[in-house]
Amino acid sequence: MSEVDEAKMRGQPVWQTMLRKYPDLEVCLPDIGRALELLIETYRSGGKVLLCGNGGSASDSEHIVGELMKGFMKKRSLPPEERERFLRSDPLEGARLAEGLQGALPAISLVSQTALLTAYGNDVDAEMIFAQQVYGYGRPGDALIGLSTSGNSPNVIRAMQVAKTLGLRTVGLTGEGGGRMREACEVAIRVPWKSTPDVQERHLPIYHGLCICLEEEFFGA
Secondary structure: OOHHHHHHHHHOHHHHHHHHHOHHHHHHHHHHHHHHHHHHHHHHOOOOEEEEEOOHHHHHHHHHHHHHHOOOOOOOOOOHHHHHHHHHHOOOOHHHHHHHOOOOOOEEEOOOOHHHHHHHHHHHHHHHHHHHHHHHHOOOOOEEEEEOOOOOOHHHHHHHHHHHHHOOEEEEEEOOOOOOHHHHOOEEEEOOOOOHHHHHHHHHHHHHHHHHHHHHHHHOO
């Protein structure tokens, strides 16, 4: 990220708020900016975002999907042309459908497929439970976000490796050292802590900020 771009990041209220609460995350700002640009490019090109992690990071994966797939800070009402599409398709119920829907940024949590995860882990290879889904869901231009506090979670690393081979963009959220994830993904956001609770605590404001910026980019008007 250029110095001009970093200055622009610092000027945005969401990142100013993050740094007031977590000044230690200032060192992450350039990588956060690169991740944001990557995700904007993904959605502009019609792609989707896949997410994976273990334990608390699995919960974070689900959390991120929730912020992307529905209104987070904005209601995201359907644009007039979309509402009209539903009215034409179903004159009786179209208005109700259009009113009940919100704009979405497509995202899939790979931790949610219980039957597939347990079957693949038991029958094939536990390290490949996320990689198999990347292979099945992923298309060139999509993005994978992997969360691992150590940066060394084998199943997340395998997913990153498959994503790279298939032409997906890759973002990692991890801790101070970065582990293997540091080299496995295109952008690694490494918070300057080693303890799992401390790392996870700081992942939250980072991904909230990314979701807020993405929502503003695509639904700000």
